[in-house]
Amino acid sequence: MRIVSVRDAVVPIASAIANAYIDFSRMTASVVAVEVEAAGGRRVTGYGFNSNGRYAQPGLLRERFIPRLLETSGDALVHADGGLDPAGAWAAMMRNEKPGGHGDRSVAVGVLDMALWDAAAKLAGVPLWKLLADRYNGGRADEAAWVYAAGGYYYPGKDVAQLVEEMRRYLDLGYTTVKMKIGGAPGTPPKEALAEDLRRIEAVLGLLGGDGSRLAVDVNGRFGLHTALVCAAALQPFGLRWYEEPLDPLDYATHATLAEHYAPPLATGENLFSMQDARNLIRHGGLRPDRDVLQFDPALAYGLVEYLRTLDMLRLHGWSPRRCVPHGGHQFALNIAVGLGLGGNESYPEVFAPFGGFADATPVAEGRIRMPDLPGIGFEAKGDLYAVLRREFG
Template identity: 80%
Template sequence: MRIVSVKQGTAPIASAIANAYIDFSKMTASIVAVTVEGEGGKQATGYGFNSNGRYAQPGLLAERFIPRLVEATEAQITRPDGKLSPAGAWNAVMKNEKPGGHGERSVAVGVLDMALWDAAAKLDGVPLWKLLADRFNNGAADPAAWVYAAGGYYYPGKGVDQLVEEMKRYLGMGYSTVKMKIGGAPGTPLKEALAEDMARIEAVVKLLGGDGSKLAVDVNGRFGLHAALTYAAALAPMGLRWYEEPLDPLDYSTHATLAEHYAPPIATGENLFSMQDARNLIRHGGLRPDRDILQFDPALSYGLVEYLRTLDMLALHGWSRRRCVPHGGHQFALNIAVGLGLGGNESYPEVFHPFGGFADDVPVRDSKVAMPTIPGIGFEAKNELFAVFKTLG
């Protein structure tokens, strides 16, 4: 087993949208192609990219992580059964990296990790979801993944009517659960911002037949405790699917305070990029394993090798994998959700093209997505995205 080549590039995912914290007008993503040679000279090229919300990492990849991967020995990247070991490659890539200070480093490593898992499944001739089920879940893959349509972003001139029309489109695509942004009026007095958001929320709930459990709302970490509690009091009677990232993701004690006052589900974790940070959230964030949702994104948090450690940690703390619904809306997390028995996956039907969304010919039915059976992650079945990867040569 040897690494033949590693190529990287940067792709734009710019869009004239914003959440409560950032706009996406200059957003980029790293893309990589890792070619591996296995037994008998068989070669496979795996592809990877980083999720939205974090920028491309060309410097870190070029200066540290790609050279280490290329220099990895056969013994380091080969399993005892002779197959590719993404975990061994991960260890080689992380050589001489100090613990802590995860930051953007976890994003760069996650890009390579995704490509290595894609290559590993291709060398085995199986879809990634099946490889994961066989190696880590006693062969038990879910028949489909529950997904929800994430949208409801802010952009200039977008009012309640346009928001409702957007959500109608998602329902027409086969989604039954949707998510929208709130808290995106910085500088507006809290009372006025809340009134504006409640009008938006109530309009979408009305579209959903009055069923608040089909709507999640996302603050993207904008609120302090006072605003989070003020919104919580207004949201609680609506029975929403979840109240997402209302506070700074690293402010664990304030999350615990909010959980004491807000009984319905809270979702968070997409901006925690290591098992250790995830463990601190579980230890100190006051979250409740019977209802709350964990959104750690394997593509941003050192990849699947680290995500498996996170799942082991959660099990030790009494959390079910079904409480995990990864952020990102990408095919990598979808394979992980199906193969490892998670609670579902995010989906971006209209934003972050071509990285958001799933295989072209796989329909969404009642917020469920079945998996294609082509080897690897399935990028080749998503034509627009695969065209981007092919620019790497």
Template identity: 85%
Template sequence: MRVASVRDGVVPIASAIANAYIDFSRMTASVVAVTVEDGQGRSATGYGFNSNGRYAQPGLLRERFIPRLLEAQGDALVHADGGLEPAGAWACMMRNEKPGGHGERSVAVGVLDMALWDAAAKLAGKPLWRLLADRYRGGEADETAWIYAAGGYYYPGKGLDELVTEMRRYLDMGYSVVKMKIGGAPGTPIKDALKLDIARIEAVLTLLGGDGSRLCVDVNGRFGLHAALAYGAALAPYKLRWYEEPLDPLDYATHATLAEHYAAPIATGENLFSLQDARNLIRHGGLRPDRDILQFDPALSYGLVEYLRTLNMLQEHGWSPRRCVPHGGHQFALNIAVGLGLGGNESYPEVFAPFGGFADSTPVEDSRIRMPDLPGIGFEAKSSLWAVLKGL
């Protein structure tokens, strides 16, 4: 077993939208193609990319991680079932890396890890979700995955009517749960921003028949404690599905304080990129395993090899995998959710093209989706994404 070749590129993931913290008008993504030969005359090419919110990593990929990956070969790459073992390749990529410093390198490694898992499933002739279920869950895979439509971003000229029209489109696509951004009025006093966001929330809730369990709100880490508490008090009567990333992702003590005062579900974790960061959140963030949601994105956090370790850590601390709903809205996390029994997955029906969204032939019904039976992750069945990846 050996890694025969690795090719990479940089492509735009630009969208004329913004959340409470950043705009995405100049966002880029790394894409890679990794070809693996199994020594028995078979080869497979897997594809990977980084999901939204982080930029392309060409320097890290070309200077450190691709050269190390090309050195990976032999028994370290062979799983007990005879197939490709991405953990062996991961160990080669991380050779000579010091502990800590998990920021951008976790993205570069995650891009390559995704491609390795795609190749592993293709060599096995299975969808990735089936390979994961067979290796780690005794063959048990979920029949469908719960997904929600993430949108409600800010852009110039977007008012209440446009927001409601957008959310109605998601309902027409088959989603029953949606998410919108809040906290994105820069320079506005907290009381005025809150008034504006309450009007936006109530407009969407009217569309949803007043059912707060069908609406999530996302702050993208913009608030300090005062604003987070003020918003939390205002949101509580609506009984929303969750209040997402209200605080800086690494401010664990402040999360713990918020959790003492906000009884409804809190969701966070999409900007934590390692097992160690995730463990610190669980130890010190005051989150509650009976209601809160963990959104670690495997594509940004060293890949599935690290995510498997994170899931083991969570179970040791009393957390079910069902509390995990990955950020990113991509097919990689969707396969993981089905194969490993997570609580669901994010979906981007209209933004972050072509990386957001799933295979073309997978309709959404009541915010659930059934996986296609295709070898690998299934990128080839998403025409707009495949048009980008096949160029590698």
């Protein structure tokens, strides 16, 4: 088993949308193609990319992680079942890296990790979700994954009527649960933003027949404790599916204080990029394993090798994998959700193209999606994304 070649490129995911903290007008992503040769000379190419919200990492990839990956071969890449083992490649990529500092390097490693898992499943001739079920979940895979439609971004000139129409389109696509941004466009005073967002929330709830369990809201870490508590008091009567990332993602003690005052579900974790950071959240963030939602994104957090460690840590602390609903809205996390029995997956029906969204022939039905029986992650069955991969890598 050997790594034949690794190629990378930077592509734009620019969009005029914004959440409460950033706009995406200059956002980029790294894409990679990793060619692997198995014993007997069979070759496959695995693809990877980073999730939205973090920028491309060409420097880290080319200076550190790709060279280390290319130096790795033989037994280090072979799993006990005879297939490709991304864990061996992961260990090689992280050689000579100090503990801590889980920032942009976790994104660079995650991009390569995704491609290695794509290649591993292709070499095995099975979908990634099945490979994961067989290796790590006793052969058990979910028949379908629960997915929710994330959107409701701020956009120049977008009014409440347009927001409601956007959410209506998601329902027409087969989603039953939707998520919208709150906290105000960048530069909006919090008090004014809250009043406007309550009007936006009430309008969407009207579309949902008043069922708050079908609506989640996302602050993207903009609030301090006082504003988060004021907003929580206003939201509590709605009975929302969850109140997402109201606070800085690393401020665990303040999360714990908020959890003491807000009984409905909270959600966070998309901006934590290691098992150690996730463990600190579980130990100190006051989150409740019977209701709260963990959104660690394997594509941003050193990849699936690290995500498996995170799941082991969660079990030791009394958390079920069903409380995990990864951020990112991409096919990699969807395969992981199905194969490892997570609680579901995010979806971006209208934003972050071509990386968001799933295979073209996998419609959403009653809020759930069935996986295609395609070797690997299934990028080849997502026309717009595969067109980018072909353009960059031939």
